[in-house]
Amino acid sequence: MQNHFIIEMLGIKDKHVDVWDFSDQSDYLLVELRTKVKKQKCPVCKEKTKRVHGYRNQKIQGPIMSNRPLQISLRKRRYLCVDCNHTFYEKLQMVERYQRCTNAVQTTALTYTAVGSFTTAAQLTGMTTNRLLRLFNRHKIETTKVLPRAISIDEFKGDAGGERFQTVIADVENKEIVDVLPDRKVDTIKSYLQSCDTSRTEIVVMDLSKSFKQAVRKALGNPLIIADRFHYMRQVYWALDEVRREVQRELDKKARIRMKRSKKLLWKSTYKLSEEEQEKVNQLLQIHSGLREAYDLKNKLDQWFKESDEVTAMQGLEECLMAMNASKIEAFHKVMKTFKRWKQEILQSFMYRFNNGYIEGVNNTIKVSKRMSYGIKDFERLKKKILWRQEVRRALALV
Secondary structure, three states: OHHHHHHHHHOOOOOOEEEEEEEEOOOOEEEEEEEOOOOEEOOOOOOEEOOEEEEEEEEEEOOOEOOEOEEEEEEEEEEEOOOOOOEEEOOOOOOOOOOOEOHHHHHHHHHHHOOOOHHHHHHHHOOOHHHHHHHHHHOOOOOOOEOOOEEEEEEEEEEEOOEEEEEEEEEOOOOEEEEEEOOOOHHHHHHHHHHOEOOOOOEEEEOOOHHHHHHHHHHHOOOEEEEOHHHHHHHHHHHHHHHHHHHHHOOOHHHHHHHHOOHHHHHOOHHHOOHHHHHHHHHHHOOOHHHHHHHHHHHHHHHHHHHOOOOOHHHHHHHHHHHHHHOOOHHHHHHHHHHHHOHHHHHHHHHOOOOOHHHHHHHHHHHHHHHHOOOOOOHHHHHHHHHHHHHHHHHHHHO
């Protein structure tokens, strides 16, 4: 009964492996395993044999038990093929050839790498970090070359492979990462898209990036491009904040601190303000007429954004563009020019409710993972870690 428990605990599925001894050493636990004679297929001539040629004792790392390392001493058999006289070691499911830790330990360590750093995963499983990195580098993760109907493109600061920024391609509808590219250059994105089967791809969601738009146009022709709602509306809030900072510089220390701390209050939608907050906003707007004008423009754009639909969006946008054009605030003139350049893509965001929300969440997760590892400089390793985390989460969701 005890031997069966040890076999189960070690994750050994080979039925011809038995526990010979279990002992508690001073620094570690020791399990001695032996194998029974079993017919083995010769790797050369494929004939089966039971002729034993010799034995070998192999030291194998087992899982951590009760916060103590476990070491396995495996007595393996070497067989002799009576047909071709070739000698070979028996094949075991518990450990791969040339490996010095069980498959169960390797699987556990790889699973830990999906949620933590390589160093932490190695410590939790009793491996060295270098061994785990070699194991992770050998692990293959397949990516699809058939792109879905709707994809989103976004960049993130990965600092890997000698490039500051990398690019994520995601499936918008199924909320899955499709692939990770080594940089955000036009040629890289274009080459990737051209190398894939894009026959089903009709919709591309992106931020207001000229390079993304240029690459998509070159590779896919004329797909439906949707500007991400968050990215174009933040231009409006940035413009208001630019005016706030300009006014702030002209104030005395006490008023300057008050203005600085009111950033989020000015950004807040008017219908969400309490009476007390509304009074504070009115006091701030009395300080400078330019700030009041910028605040009114922000509210007009905010109202258009939140109340418009596919029918009223165009008329509302034209009114907002006219209001910004009539204004003397340079920051909102920049917003107007941006909105004009991306007018069609912005209007399509009201017709199709796709956005970059999922991919922004992916970017935040990547940043956390990178920070936990104190940076991952090798791009292939970073890409594999991102995709591997997705595979592990998908597998856990099915359990």
